Amino acid sequence: MRGVYLYLAVTATVFALLSARCCLNVSSDETRTKLNGCAVDFISFREQFHRSYVANSAEFDLRHLYFQNATKRHAYLNSFSTVAQSAKYGINQFSDFSQEEFRDLYLRASADRAPLFPGLKTGKTEGLPAKFDWRDKAVVAPVQNQQACGSCWAFSVVGAVQSVHAIDGSQLVELSVQQVLDCSFQNEGCNGGSPVQALKWLKQTKMKLVPQSEYPYKAKTGICHFFSQSHGVVAVKNFTAYDFSGQEEAMMGHLVEHGPLAAIVDAVSWQDYLGGIIQHHCSSQRSNHAVLVVGYNTTGDIPYWIVQNSWGTTWGNEGYVYIKIGGNVCGIADSVAAVFL
Structure with missing residues (x-):
């Protein structure tokens, strides 16, 4: 159980750092949505994969949470990629699904x-x-x-x-x-x-x-x-x-x-x-x-x-x-x- 908490703490820290770094380049216009994390990434994701849920709706908030959780997973999974041909993990069409839903x-x-x-x-x-x-x-x-x-x-x-x-x-x-x-x-x-x-x-x-x-x-x-x-x-x-x-x-x-x-x-x-x-x-x-x-x-x-x-x-x-x-x-x-x- 201690290992699980340690993993969650590490991935949360990594995600926070990645989000902060990503959002450094976000303009004031883009931050008007006042979303948690890096809002512009989620907006781009919705546009690329034609997601139609309405901003500030309950579904929007839930999908954004799943999206943030996916970003945390990616940081952990990619930490094992030590050679050039290794698998890479990141945003795709399943990034706003929970793992259970997927x-x-x-x-x-x-x-x-x-x-x-x-x-x-x-x-x-x-x-x-x-x-x-x-x-x-x-x-x-x-x-x-x-x-x-x-x-x-x-x-x-x-x-x-x-x-x-x-x-x-x-x-x-x-x-x-x-x-x-x-x-x-x-x-x-x-x-x-x-x-x-x-x-x-x-x-x-x-x-x-x-x-x-x-x-x-x-x-x-x-x-x-x-x-x-x-x-x-x-x-x-x-x-x-x-x-x-x-x-x-x-x-x-x-x-x-x-x-x-x-x-x-x-x-x-x-x-x-x-x-x-x-x-x-x-x-x-x-x-x-x-x-x-x-x-x-x-x-x-x-x-x-x-x-x-x-x-x-x-x-x-x-x-x-x-x-x-x-x-x-x-x-x-x-x-x-x-x-x-």
Whole structure:
């Protein structure tokens, strides 16, 4: 408990110093709002992210408080960034959300315990390229935005299916996330779900996914629309789900051999992520978010996974996050699924 109070005291002091420094350059006109902290930063944030809450309203005051709390977190998180490629944390589209609100809206994936990968612990990786990215093969669809719906589990599964379909020689077609969201009865739509359960449903029902253009995403759970089998694009024949913790080199081989992988991660600290390679702040004690691993790069000082997220292109590295390879950072290797069509 003493450590918690010490942390709060330190971060509060850091934030006060940062706020004072920032506000030195604020004109008298800008300070007329008489907000606590650095008012001009919050005003700029509202303009950039099109926030419509009214100044001096209760919601305005609450969001401004969350914004100030986010700035405190950023100072703490960035104190671990000791090398040039390290992750950076700062103001983004989630900076006026409380941590609880962010988790409730965006971190709704559940993880099924996966068996350990049965291959050799070291794996045969001599023949693997030093870096590999399925985007270079034009088989990865653009970054999507799940919006205020806990549908990451559906985005990761559909992302894997449409990529493997393209790898098999077909044209890359964006498939319907909404179809999986509405029809995967073992999951809970926008209230959350499991990629493994979604893949089990696809395998058991042999339901063919239709193009996104015919069953567009609505960011809310709806009634399942059924299509004839001849109308759909592709069905899942099988899938695997393994725990690669301690075997991330074998996971690299799995990615190259089978295509982009649907994975479950601990993404609590991603609320503040701006870019760079995440090496800290992920406990992996509770997996809560589903993503698509599309590549890796081991050529630099810090080897990393290339991971597509579903929070739009304004987040992270144009919608992507880089996670250090080794040590199971963010629980990236805990539950990893490959799709077979």
